[in-house]
Amino acid sequence: MHKFRKDGGKELPPISTASLPDIVFMLLFFFMVSTTMREVTYMVRIRLPVATELSKLEKKSLVSYIYVGEPLQQYQKTFGVAPRIQLNDQFANIEDIQDYVIAEREARDEAERPMMITSLKVDENTKMGIVTDIKQELRKSAALHINYSSRKRAER
Amino acid sequence: MARKIPEIPSASLADIAFMLLIFFLVTTTMDVDSGLERRLPQWVDQEQLENDDQQIRERNVFIVLVNRNNDLLVEGEYANIEDLRERAKEFMANPFNDESLPEKEPQEVPYFGEYMVTKGVISLQNDMDTQYGTYIAVQNELVAAINELREELSQQQFGKSYESLTPEEQDAVRQIYPSRISEAEPKKVGGN
Numbered sequence: 001m002h003k004f005r006k007d008g009g010k011e012l013p014p015i016s017t018a019s020l021p022d023i024v025f026m027l028l029f030f031f032m033v034s035t036t037m038r039e040v041t042y043m044v045r046i047r048l049p050v051a052t053e054l055s056k057l058e059k060k061s062l063v064s065y066i067y068v069g070e071p072l073q074q075y076q077k078t079f080g081v082a083p084r085i086q087l088n089d090q091f092a093n094i095e096d097i098q099d100y101v102i103a104e105r106e107a108r109d110e111a112e113r114p115m116m117i118t119s120l121k122v123d124e125n126t127k128m129g130i131v132t133d134i135k136q137e138l139r140k141s142a143a144l145h146i147n148y149s150s151r152k153r154a155e156r
Numbered sequence: 157m158a159r160k161i162p163e164i165p166s167a168s169l170a171d172i173a174f175m176l177l178i179f180f181l182v183t184t185t186m187d188v189d190s191g192l193e194r195r196l197p198q199w200v201d202q203e204q205l206e207n208d209d210q211q212i213r214e215r216n217v218f219i220v221l222v223n224r225n226n227d228l229l230v231e232g233e234y235a236n237i238e239d240l241r242e243r244a245k246e247f248m249a250n251p252f253n254d255e256s257l258p259e260k261e262p263q264e265v266p267y268f269g270e271y272m273v274t275k276g277v278i279s280l281q282n283d284m285d286t287q288y289g290t291y292i293a294v295q296n297e298l299v300a301a302i303n304e305l306r307e308e309l310s311q312q313q314f315g316k317s318y319e320s321l322t323p324e325e326q327d328a329v330r331q332i333y334p335s336r337i338s339e340a341e342p343k344k345v346g347g348n
Contacts, residue, residue, distance in 0.1 A: 049292040053299040054190040124289030139199040149191035
């Protein structure tokens with residue numbers, strides 16, 4: 001077993017630090033990629049409902065979002081506690097939805113427009129009245145393909 | 157100290173780092189947004205709606221009402237959400253050609269030949285004050301019922317799951333079990 005015996009005299013060369021920047025960059029890239037960035041800052045509290053028959057939103061670029069829920073604590077003084085609609089980074093009224101859909105549509109390529117999906121992120125305690133109003137507005141602006149965003153539930 | 161060990165070449169380290177980076181890039185799955193996918197009907201003007209004299213026979217409609225207390229009324233009787241899926245499946249399939257369940261009409265379907273396709277429509281109505289969570293749960297059960305029927309049919313006909321069928325075969329299955337869930341204009345449905 002003289003293979004493992006210390007040879008005393010020989011000194012180990014110092015470990016090269018030339019690759020350290022690479023490692024750091026690698027970690028940086030990894031975290032950059034794996035962090036999912038939110039499209040907007042939520043101004044409403046949303047707890048999504050559960051469902052089993054889910055389909056995925058594959059192409060992020062084709063999706064526009066509508067958020068509905070109770071305003072967060074810091075906005076409750078101004079906007080009250082009743083569920084509100086949030087489009088992009090601000091509270092909106094029901095009439096603003098048509099403009100929003102048109103703006104979203106204008107931002108896309110001509111070829112992609114028919115494939116656009118509107119994702120409704122609605123808190124599960126919201127009353128249907130507001131959701132139905134949104135749906136009517138979407139129908140008026142011909143954004144018919146929608147997705148009720150929900151969490152996965154295990155099959156019963 | 158006979159001789160120095162030559163320094164390890166570090167030129168390839170960058171390559172190794174990049175290889176690892178690409179590996180992580182490929183394998184990391186980011187959580188994708190998912191949800192119930194539905195299609196809304198075309199917008200129709202109010203006058204047009206009133207002139208619309210398209211009648212659907214009573215036996216062909218499966219009426220689901222959800223009131224403001226989140227109770228379910230299925231075909232005129234109180235029901236639990238757990239039973240809804242079975243009820244909807246029975247309605248759409250009508251396996252014994254029951255008189256009270258929807259009619260069928262023969263249609264030419266690729267891969268199946270002449271097939272008796274149901275004329276059933278599921279109608280979902282909700283109150284203004286229905287909770288969104290309940291509404292999604294009901295929608296989910298109805299979509300699940302149709303998905304299960306398609307799955308069963310494709311297992312029976314092709315011996316494999318609906319997901320693994322070719323687009324043409326999926327179209328054929330979809331023609332037999334169309335996703336006909338209609339949503340009426342909202343109104344008050346009792347429960348005060």
